[in-house]
Amino acid sequence: MDTNDQQHPVSNDASPETGDASAKRKNGSGWIILLFFVIGFVGSMLSGWIVFPDLLYSEKEQPIDFNHQLHMGVVYEGCQSCHYFQKDGSFSGIPDLYACSSCHQFVQGTDPEEEKFVNDYVLPNKEVPWLVHSRQPDNVFFSHAAHVKGADMECATCHGDIGRSTHTRVYQENRITGYSRDIWGYNIARLGEPKHGLRMKMNDCADCHEQQTGHKGYCFQCHK
């Protein structure tokens, strides 16, 4: 044994004393630290769960308050009258001005919205900047034909019973991405389905595919 080894017990004896003293001080301020921790924790939880979702979305009105129910009453082929499959199997989506103008070249009724549509868009030949709730990024390939024709699905399954709506609803736009809140879903935790059809994030597609086909599908099926 050398001198160094003998010195160790001495220093070891001294340390418990100092250790006890600092522990007492810590116990005193520990509550305060815990309090602040809880304040920070609860505050950020509340703002994250409650305030953040409202801050994230801005509310926008459609350029024209479109009445689906009214139109369904005057067309013959239901949804397909305006949202149809083209010759090559691709889906027409939202009708363009050309399609609308075939009926609304001039104001026909008394509805101020129709008048606005004709005056602001048809006459100056300007496309209506509809805010599309189901719009997806460009890197997503989605085939309506595969779902509507191939899997025999109803439009309403994903888009909700929009055909019976009498007014357009508020478009909640994500301030960062520009996409509709419908895509993520109205519940920030993505629980439950929104009133207006189905959520439309990638996992939502995959979940449904897993239920219906037994497989989530492959990357390249949607990301070409």
Next chain:
Amino acid sequence: MAAGVIGGTTLSPVPWKLTDDISIWTQNWPWTPVPKEGRDSYKTSVCDLCPGGCGIQVRRVADRAVKIDGLPDHPMNQGKLCPLGLSGLQFLYGPARVKSPMKRTGKRGEGKWQRISWDDAIKDITAALKKLRDQKMPQRLAWVAGSDRGTLPQLIQRFMDAYGSPNFLRPPSAHDAYEMAVSLMQGQQGTAGFDIEGADHILSFGAGLFEGWGAPARMLNVYGNMHGSKHIVQIDPRLSDTAAKADQWIPITPGTEGALALGMAHVIVKESLYKQSFVNQATFGFKDWTDENGKIHTGFKTLVIKDYSPEIVGQVTGVDPKTIATLARRFSLAKKPIAVIGRGAGRLPGTLDECMAVHALNALVGNLNQAGGVQIMTEPNYAKWPEVKYDPIASAGLQKPRVDGAGTSAYPHARYCLHRLPAAIHKAKGESPVQALFVTHANPMYTLPDTAATKAAFDRIPLVVSFSSYMDETAAYSDYILPNHTFLERYEDVPPPAGTTQSIVGLCQPVVRPVYDTRHVGDAVISIAKSMGGFVENAFPWKDYNSYLKAALKENWKQLTDKGYAKITDFEPKASPGQFNTESGKFEFYGSITGADEGADKSVLPGFSGLQPEGKPEQYPLILIAYDSMRIAGGAVGNPPFMTKTVDADVLKDEIMFVEINPKSARKLGFFDGDRVLLTTPKGQAEVRLRFYEGIKPGVMAMPQGFGHTAFSKYLAGKGVNFNSLIAPSDDPKSGLNAAWGIRANISRA
């Protein structure tokens, strides 16, 4: 508290949702190119990137073309399309476009240009043309057009007539020699249509049937639909894609295809396997014959029996005599045999002799103007306009001999000899016989053999005007560029290509509005004519090209615009079997109208002259040939980036091209697979890499056509070597057409 915030935030949706949103946000940065949204629509048109004339339908979103597909019910391609046609949009939106009229400011080829207005461009060019006419030398204007068929070439010819120059030229094609063979043997001016669909035994002398020959998409359909119902024999120095798809591949010494055809004829004649009814009754010159003066002439029968036995032919061609006999028997005993000739896609030339020899084979089996045989499609003649009235200057100019020698006493049957133009310009003493050269739909600086000589000839021409839509080699070496609309922006009729039996005319239609400040060549020609005034102006009573085209197509216009094509009966083979327009009224093995040396029978019968490629064998032990590929556009049009991407790494790697060589030949010279070598020919040299290929005859090297561009865009220029820069033109003494399909070459360490 910070820890609390961190903990709380982590357990709240904020970071997770923000991460997701930010990642989507990054996809939507404003500078990320996103195609415009809009209404979907389809337009029907015709592809004119090669002479194939395939029907296309172009998908548009709003006013933008987004996809080209084959037109499902088009008789030529039935919905199919080749890689070049599918890449067509890159010609419309690609970086090689010339965006407005340009005037050269630096030295020629230096790439310094100044944008000018259309009015100024036309004024400058008119002034130069007026000057030539004032000097009473209108014949010094030469015009190289991509084709001589269809209304646009006819409009240009009309301009040349009214202006007074006989020097309308077009680039050579493999079909020229066959056309001449048909004209000599059948007395008909027209292209040979090969009814491959109706044939059951196809004997192909080097034609790249599935590598771009004729209308490429048509041939892909033939291959896709045949399901073993056709027997294909491919005679080719290398195991080409066509040879690989054929039932039998006969490797042959390049350039001896004609001899093999005559060797086969020997067997067919000797064993009396030919169609007796046709040969005995409807042909002339099969047997020896006596003319009015009592002189006995050698007939085809005597010629092949005496000079072309399988043993002799075997030595020349490198094909086993027994194989020759078997080939001949199988060919003549097939139900619907047809013999086809061509090298690759059809840009490489052939001799009159070999075409006559192959056509004689078709005659021996009696398939002329029959289903499954060779049908002669007469020249399209659907456009008729009032006669041009000439002033004395034009009449005098038109009397002058052509600068390329075509149609002169030396080459009475050749119609165009563009390959002789550079030499004609070099040889001329004093001023160049061409003072102004206009180029439309052609790229002679790239496609003419011997690029250096072509460049030197251009240097002697004071005014070169290109009408190209793209900055091709010729445009880059011109003085003015008056850019044409691309085929997706203009109207133009497209006659069927040589080789097909379809009597249809297609119509290019504008699919999108012109993207740049370009103008239809037809409109540019009419504008120039109008500003010339006088007789030249009077020859063009039309407002613009479209009204001229509508006037030409008359009742077919509606069908053309609706369906993209119309059947025009003018083309259909009129002669019933056995009826020919020759002097004898029969098919002539012995071309009685050749007018060549009357005494020498061999000069009018198909023969084998053994034309050798340029170069001494001691100095250049190898023979260099070119091949075509469906993935490389080899002609005037440069490969689009989409297609270059599909080229294998053993064809082009980085910027260096591979040349195929048989391992035996390479090892003898001390080289290994992948070696970098200096390839030398009598005309030039280039650095290439060797690719060992068992499927090529020893002593032969092959390189793809379509690389070695110096212009277009950075995506094409500087990749590989241009085959044409390594070869030189050579005259076929019988026809005057170019016969240089290859050249002798050597390799050394790089």
